[in-house]
Amino acid sequence: MTLGLAARDGRIVxxxxxxxxxxxxxxLTVTYGEKPALFxxxxxxxxxxxxxxxxxxxxxxxxLLKAVLGMVTPVSGNIRAFGRPVxxxxxxxxxxxxxxxxxxxxxxRVIDVVLMGMARELGLLxxxxxxxxxxxxxxxxxxxxxxxxxxxxxxxxGGQQQRVFLARALAQGAELYLLDEPFAGVDAATEKTIVAxxxxxxxxxxxxxxxxHDLATVASYFERALLINTTRIAxxxxxxxxxxxxxxxTYGGRLAQAxxxxxxx
Amino acid sequence: xxxxxxxxxxxxxxxxGCLAAIACAIPGNFLxxxxxxxxxxxxxxxxxxxxxxxFLVSGTVSxxxxxxxxxxxxxxxxxxxxxxxxxxxxxxxxxxGVVFSTMxxxxxxxxxxxxxxSVHLDVQHALYGNLxxxxxxxxxGWASLLDAQALAGVPPELPRMAITCLIVTGVTALLWRPxxxxxxDEGFARALGLPVRALGLALVIMAAMAAVAxxxxxxxxxxxxxxxxxPAAARLMTDRLAHQVWLSVGFATLxxxxxxxxxxxxxLWLGFENSVSAAGMIATVSGLxxxxxxxxxxxxxxxxx
Numbered sequence: 001m002t003l004g005l006a007a008r009d010g011r012i013v014x015x016x017x018x019x020x021x022x023x024x025x026x027x028l029t030v031t032y033g034e035k036p037a038l039f040x041x042x043x044x045x046x047x048x049x050x051x052x053x054x055x056x057x058x059x060x061x062x063x064l065l066k067a068v069l070g071m072v073t074p075v076s077g078n079i080r081a082f083g084r085p086v087x088x089x090x091x092x093x094x095x096x097x098x099x100x101x102x103x104x105x106x107x108x109r110v111i112d113v114v115l116m117g118m119a120r121e122l123g124l125l126x127x128x129x130x131x132x133x134x135x136x137x138x139x140x141x142x143x144x145x146x147x148x149x150x151x152x153x154x155x156x157x158g159g160q161q162q163r164v165f166l167a168r169a170l171a172q173g174a175e176l177y178l179l180d181e182p183f184a185g186v187d188a189a190t191e192k193t194i195v196a197x198x199x200x201x202x203x204x205x206x207x208x209x210x211x212x213h214d215l216a217t218v219a220s221y222f223e224r225a226l227l228i229n230t231t232r233i234a235x236x237x238x239x240x241x242x243x244x245x246x247x248x249x250t251y252g253g254r255l256a257q258a259x260x261x262x263x264x265x
Numbered sequence: 266x267x268x269x270x271x272x273x274x275x276x277x278x279x280x281x282g283c284l285a286a287i288a289c290a291i292p293g294n295f296l297x298x299x300x301x302x303x304x305x306x307x308x309x310x311x312x313x314x315x316x317x318x319x320f321l322v323s324g325t326v327s328x329x330x331x332x333x334x335x336x337x338x339x340x341x342x343x344x345x346x347x348x349x350x351x352x353x354x355x356x357x358x359x360x361x362g363v364v365f366s367t368m369x370x371x372x373x374x375x376x377x378x379x380x381x382x383s384v385h386l387d388v389q390h391a392l393y394g395n396l397x398x399x400x401x402x403x404x405x406g407w408a409s410l411l412d413a414q415a416l417a418g419v420p421p422e423l424p425r426m427a428i429t430c431l432i433v434t435g436v437t438a439l440l441w442r443p444x445x446x447x448x449x450d451e452g453f454a455r456a457l458g459l460p461v462r463a464l465g466l467a468l469v470i471m472a473a474m475a476a477v478a479x480x481x482x483x484x485x486x487x488x489x490x491x492x493x494x495x496p497a498a499a500r501l502m503t504d505r506l507a508h509q510v511w512l513s514v515g516f517a518t519l520x521x522x523x524x525x526x527x528x529x530x531x532x533l534w535l536g537f538e539n540s541v542s543a544a545g546m547i548a549t550v551s552g553l554x555x556x557x558x559x560x561x562x563x564x565x566x567x568x569x570x
Contacts, residue, residue, distance in 0.1 A: 103298070
């Protein structure tokens, strides 16, 4: 009941609210109109860990990322990244939006999209030098797209577009990566590439948070999972969190027994 | 054609036409890519009531009260459009349509009811402007371009349009990167900490400025055409944003020069005695350029991802 109270008066009562974790969310409530999208949500994402955010459609997964990045204004709650307000540490955070939110007919090339990841260091007028381009190409080669640098973005397949988005996030050189459904509508090769890149980021000490919808792959891709449906259902190591009770609670009994058996092995 | 008479009668309107076309085409590129191209249409219509109110308050047709009125009306329109869009949860096109048709109609009523019969202020003027009347009587030939005394007599629309064009170009160059990023991927732009809403507002204010200044000089037909036709034609020719903007400037200039010349001399060449409205012809030429680009442009087919 503490959580409900905390959300109601908008203050944080959790004991670890001074955490320096890469991302800590306390008592987060977001509403669209009168419908709550998130209610009194609690979550902590520790350094060097790859975590999945899991839940049904409309559970508030994307809203959580948007609230973290200040794109939607919460009714109440406290969000801290690296122990500070997110707006102060945006340069340490990389974001990969859902692919479908962008007009892929926009007149620009693959390399230009990756260079957007360096926008903060380039500022308004600093010229783009050869070493910026070299770095952008290096980011592209990490996702296997270096030969597409001069392509118009509209000529790419869905999987290739997603890889370019990941390359742009790599160009940001961040410590915390937030990805919104990076595996939606991509081919198997792209999914494999993205997972490999994310694991290498984690191995280098970065924190990776992924909104994920494929329950079958959670255990093989991620160490920790956050199950949400408007509020937190469970949070912890994947093996502890993915149980038939938590999944039924998250998905409201919408999963068939056969599906459950498959996910839980 | 290339003599004293040209410098006095044709050079100023051609230059003013080019500057107005360019000032509108540059922000038009971003409005087009943001699917907000109609806002140019909206702004150029709502300045009519602004100009009438400016006239009623000041009692003269002098420029500044009318420009202030037009600017004020543009601002009111932008706020109304945003308000209706948010409160009514309407798509931007619908909100713009409601606001600009209502405000333009209000302007027509206001114009009819007020005593403007003695002055040169009517709906036709608002639509077509009067480009042909912007002549430079002090000019005696090309040498006048270097004569300070003669230069003092250029139509005031010329320096005003030049300054507007300079500001639009400068602001676009300065905000190029954030404008590009926020137009392509608003979510990512926000995550970078870019002031996305302020950028959108800056773009609309820049467009309003260009529209108001150009409206005063050349009428709203050119404004509406230049916000859309040159950028749309340029988009069909290239897949690079910078190239698109440069091409749109080229198309805008070409429309202004060709339109003016065709309006003045085209009917003569065809054996008629009269000439036709330069503003109308400039807008028509820009439309023809767009039609040509749509038929022949290498990037005309929208791709499916």
